[in-house]
Amino acid sequence: MLLRTETNKSLRPEDIVAQTSVMMIGGEDTTAYTLAWALFELAKNSKLQDALRGEIHERPRTSRGDVAYDSMPLLNATIKETLRMYPVRPWTYRVATKDTFIPLSESIISTTGQRLNQIQVKKGQLVTLGFASYQKLESRWGEDSGQFKPDRWIENRVPQSDAIGPYANLLAFSGGSHACVGWRLAVLEMQVILSELIDKFTFSLPAEESIEPRYMTNLMPTNSDGQKRAAFCVQRV
C-alpha cells in the first residue's frame, strides 16, 4: 500500500513511523477515555441510552449510502456533552514569550480586594489554562453546567458567539495554533464506535463497582481503589 499526502507526494517510511507514534501517543488513550466516560453516563441513564439506540437504529444515510453520522443529533450531542464534562486533558500550560496582559471576559477580585479586568503576565511566566473550569462555568453554560445533559446541544443552550476551540466551542481539543490536530478523526472514531456499541449492547453499572474520574496523565476512569478501570454490565440487545 502506498500512502500519499494531499499534494500527492508519497509518504516516506520515516514519515509514517513519525505519524504513527503521534497517533499512538496523542490519539489512543484520549479517544478511549472519552468513550469510556460516554458509556459511563449512558450506563447511568437508561432512558437516554434507549433514545440514542432508537436514533442509531434509524441510521440516516448520505446519497452515497454511507451512514450520515453528522446527521444524528443525539449521538453528536452525547459526544459533545462528554467532551464538555470530561475533557481528558483538563488543563494545559503555555509560557509567555513577552510581558503582556491577558484580558478577562469577566472581572475577578484579587487577593488584595482589587477588581481586575486583565491579568499582567511577565515574559517567561507559566500560564495554566483550565479547560475543565471553562467548560463548567455557570456564566457560560448555565446553572446546570455541572450536570450531564446532552439536550443542551439540541436545544442550542450553549455559548456560540465566539469560536474558542476547533469543535463545538469547547476547549477539550484546546484552541489556537496548537489545537489538537486529530480532533476530526477523534470525533469520527467516537461516532462510529459509540453507534456500534449502543446498537448491539446495553450498558449498566455493576452494583459492587464505582467509576470515578482521576487525573493522572489524562482524566481517566478509575475504581474506588484508584485502579485504572471502568467496569460495566454488558448485555446483547
Ligand code: HEM
Ligand atoms: C477525544 C480525543 C482527543 C482529545 C480530547 C484530544 C485533546 C487534545 C488537546 C487538549 C491537545 C492540546 C494539548 C496541549 O497543547 O497541551 C491536543 C493536541 C494534540 N493532539 Fe489531540 N486529542 C484527542 C485525539 C487525538 C487524535 C485522535 C490524534 C491523532 C491521531 C491527536 C493528536 C494530537 C496532536 C499531534 C497534538 C499536538 C498538536 C500541537 O501541539 O500542535 N489527538 N489534543
